[in-house]
Amino acid sequence: MKKTLFLFTLALAFSLIAQAQEEPQALKYENVTYHNIVKVDFKPGTYSRIQEIMKIYMEAGEASGTKGPEVYWLMSGDYDIMYVWTLEGGTADLEWDWSPNGVKWWKALVEKMGSEEKAKDLRKEWASYILKSTNEIARRPIK
Numbered sequence: 001m002k003k004t005l006f007l008f009t010l011a012l013a014f015s016l017i018a019q020a021q022e023e024p025q026a027l028k029y030e031n032v033t034y035h036n037i038v039k040v041d042f043k044p045g046t047y048s049r050i051q052e053i054m055k056i057y058m059e060a061g062e063a064s065g066t067k068g069p070e071v072y073w074l075m076s077g078d079y080d081i082m083y084v085w086t087l088e089g090g091t092a093d094l095e096w097d098w099s100p101n102g103v104k105w106w107k108a109l110v111e112k113m114g115s116e117e118k119a120k121d122l123r124k125e126w127a128s129y130i131l132k133s134t135n136e137i138a139r140r141p142i143k
Contacts, residue, residue, distance in 0.1 A: 034087040039079035046129040064108035
């Protein structure tokens with residue numbers, strides 16, 4: 001009886017090992033969207049100016065016909081705000097240094113500011129208000 005139980009346990013162990021060693025199958029995610037999530041912690045005392053610059057940026061987005069991020073002012077944690085961009089082209093959107101929509105937005109910002117130099121100065125000013133930030137990519141199932 002002990003020998004039979006031992007052989008049965010041994011056979012079960014070998015079958016489990018064999019199953020665990022099967023070749024993995026390629027599996028692509030379906031029915032998902034990808035998102036770029038940026039969280040920013042601004043320097044103290046910059047809230048009013050941040051609001052003004054955000055309004056300029058959003059107006060440039062509207063003028064260029066590009067979709068801006070969803071904006072969430074955070075109530076807890078280490079960051080002040082979270083921006084969520086949907087990657088309309090999926091992960092292929094990550095291959096761009098400047099996406100076509102980013103170029104359209106930049107041209108609209110330059111036009112709104114009156115010159116490329118003023119647009120660059122605004123971006124530098126914006127960056128000067130950032131204490132720290134994170135940038136993450138997320139996947140979300142489509143319901």
